[in-house]
Amino acid sequence: xxxxxxxxxxxxxxxxxxxxxxxxxxxxxxxxxxxxxxxxxxxxxxxxxxxxxxxxxxxxxxxxxxxxxxxxxxxxxxxxxxxxxxxxxxxxxxxxxxxxxxxxxxxxxxxxxxxxxxxxxxxxxxxxxxxxxxxxxxxxxxxxxxxxxxxxxxxxxxxxxxxxxxxxxxxxxxxxxxxxxxxxxxxxxxxxxxxxxxxxxxxxxxxxxxxxxxxxxxxxxxxxxxxxxxxxxxxxxxxxxxxxxxxxxxxxxxxxxxxxxxxxxxxxxxxxxxxxxxxxxxxxxxxxxxxxxxxxx
Numbered sequence: 001x002x003x004x005x006x007x008x009x010x011x012x013x014x015x016x017x018x019x020x021x022x023x024x025x026x027x028x029x030x031x032x033x034x035x036x037x038x039x040x041x042x043x044x045x046x047x048x049x050x051x052x053x054x055x056x057x058x059x060x061x062x063x064x065x066x067x068x069x070x071x072x073x074x075x076x077x078x079x080x081x082x083x084x085x086x087x088x089x090x091x092x093x094x095x096x097x098x099x100x101x102x103x104x105x106x107x108x109x110x111x112x113x114x115x116x117x118x119x120x121x122x123x124x125x126x127x128x129x130x131x132x133x134x135x136x137x138x139x140x141x142x143x144x145x146x147x148x149x150x151x152x153x154x155x156x157x158x159x160x161x162x163x164x165x166x167x168x169x170x171x172x173x174x175x176x177x178x179x180x181x182x183x184x185x186x187x188x189x190x191x192x193x194x195x196x197x198x199x200x201x202x203x204x205x206x207x208x209x210x211x212x213x214x215x216x217x218x219x220x221x222x223x224x225x226x227x228x229x230x231x232x233x234x235x236x237x238x239x240x241x242x243x244x245x246x247x248x249x250x251x252x253x254x255x256x257x258x259x260x261x262x263x264x265x266x267x268x269x270x271x272x273x274x275x276x277x278x279x280x281x282x283x284x285x286x287x288x289x290x291x292x293x294x295x296x297x
């Protein structure tokens with residue numbers, strides 16, 4: 001009767017063990033779908049007492065379940081399953097679900113071309129609509145304002161009134177409307193870009209994984225992988241520096257100098273034979289022009 005083969009000895013990596021990894025391929029969430037693969041590499045050894053269970057440089061492959069962006073520039077990669085490939089070719093499956101979480105500040109917002117175009121359209125459209133409203137509300141023609149000399153009694157025949165033209169406000173209201181509309185469009189554009197749920201993680205992004213279930217590893221396999229790792233170290237993907245936030249290029253809105261305009265010139269009329277002045281001669285002034293808005297340097 002043939003004796004049964006002795007099962008290989010195993011080592012257990014306990015649940016709750018934290019494993020540090022780094023992405024070896026970039027992740028752009030808008031193009032990653034459920035079931036797609038993500039690739040990473042373990043950068044710190046996983047030890048049990050004085051024995052190394054998983055050497056640094058071990059590769060990891062996982063199948064995506066869903067991707068989420070969190071506050072603080074973090075991303076969560078929820079995986080259906082995962083496998084660990086040791087340097088000697090030994091593959092250890094990791095039962096899911098597994099969650100990888102990126103370090104703070106590495107998940108960059110990815111609004112996409114459509115949202116960017118929509119944001120620009122909101123700014124331009126808001127300024128245009130505001131200018132149109134201001135143009136329609138403002139008055140385009142000068143109006144005549146009737147004034148009486150000091151102490152003049154309008155009931156007396158020798159009390160002559162004069163009319164002074166007042167410049168219209170259509171140009172000013174158009175400029176104000178464009179500025180207000182552009183500001184409202186800018187706020188709407190910011191909300192549109194900030195509401196995007198897509199993100200980008202570059203190669204070298206550090207991610208952490210916490211085992212939710214114990215991981216069984218064959219003793220003879222990991223011993224050989226540990227010896228090989230010591231003799232022939234695997235090249236490890238360097239951790240990328242934390243991305244710098246984009247520079248603040250919005251320094252507010254500046255305006256080119258406008259012109260205040262000039263008041264009309266009134267030349268009193270020439271007195272007639274009866275000593276009563278004739279109608280005054282009025283030379284119209286110039287209309288004021290609003291300043292042109294532009295981004296402050």
